[in-house]
């Protein structure tokens with residue numbers, strides 16, 4: 001009597017559609033074995049894997065078993081040849097492999113044998129299996145093209161999105177981070193490296209390369225890149241994270257059409273207006289330095305341009321005072337206030353959801369601890385644990401409960417008032433002079449550049465030809481209205497933003 005092993009396989013799809021069931025294959029293979037007087041040594045069942053590669057778990061086990069026990073095995077029985085492989089290359093490889101071990105591959109339902117006709121039939125079967133497989137992948141490609149053209153993103157979802165129902169949709173965990181990146185970058189006040197740091201503080205790690213690709217990815221405004229299926233970008237039927245206008249703005253900044261406002265890193269914090277205010281004579285940017293007085297060193301802004309004849313210089317305190325007074329007549333445009341308001345609301349809601357989440361965690365933990373406590377009492381009552389263990393554990397639990405209750409009270413105590421918050425924020429931004437005075441060098445220089453993109457030319461206790469950013473407008477210069485804008489007393493205690 002000869003020995004045989006049986007291999008059956010069903011793919012996920014076949015499994016779902018039925019018909020190719022493992023038990024049916026098994027039954028027919030066993031019947032074939034009995035009819036041909038084989039005794040069965042082992043049965044290998046492959047579930048849910050395709051025939052595409054030879055990297056199938058059960059097949060690998062089977063091959064290893066055959067190598068180790070080749071002397072005892074005479075045949076491998078399969079239900080149909082396509083169970084072994086769906087393309088000619090794999091089929092020949094596997095068939096040769098088993099033949100080299102002196103194991104015959106036999107199909108329970110198809111032609112076996114070594115005559116020319118039988119071999120041809122077998123090869124034809126293999127060729128048909130391959131044809132079917134090729135056709136299937138053609139159908140898949142056609143289906144993908146159709147899906148792409150109708151606005152489905154079929155590939156991996158980029159950060160900010162998740163894959164769902166054959167398309168993508170905003171990822172509740174990361175979408176707001178992507179929105180934040182675009183919003184900040186579109187202000188033109190941040191470099192990519194700064195964005196990376198900001199977003200890292202939110203717990204999202206993005207390297208330089210990825211940040212650049214993210215800012216360039218039109219998917220975020222709802223468009224899919226053109227590819228071999230379409231010569232035009234395709235409008236996706238998924239929700240965009242940002243508007244087309246915002247995306248365009250960001251591209252302008254990336255393409256260098258709009259400057260990124262950054263501080264001069266080498267600058268001395270003592271001279272925030274250096275390189276910003278220009279000389280009344282030659283209009284070259286002033287520099288700052290200290291010169292020796294009799295007792296102390298005085299700080300000056302001065303013109304150091306060698307062709308400038310007037311040797312202009314002005315005391316630091318004086319120029320900065322004039323500048324701050326000038327700022328008092330600047331107020332933000334309504335749009336900027338709206339942006340500010342939206343940002344504050346965003347931050348508030350984000351913080352709120354984090355807090356509610358952590359509160360929920362603490363509450364869950366408390367419930368769990370209390371359950372454990374009551375279980376512990378049960379254990380003591382029925383004598384499962386000793387008095388000593390009980391006391392030790394009870395004390396430990398009591399401490400943990402106390403800690404969680406403390407955290408709960410603490411979380412409750414933080415009560416934000418959004419309206420108050422907003423009022424604060426808007427008042428702050430309406431008093432740009434105070435922000436400038438209290439800011440550090442970086443903030444000072446950002447503000448200067450933001451309000452006066454081209455700098456300011458000093459001219460006899462005032463400034464000349466000030467091109468003011470469209471984000472700001474000049475206030476009514478009448479003194480009466482100016483006095484109304486004086487910050488209320490509580491503003492004094494505000495920390496710098």
Ligand SMILES: [Zn+2]
Nearest residue numbers: 279282303308
């Ligand atoms: Zn000069």
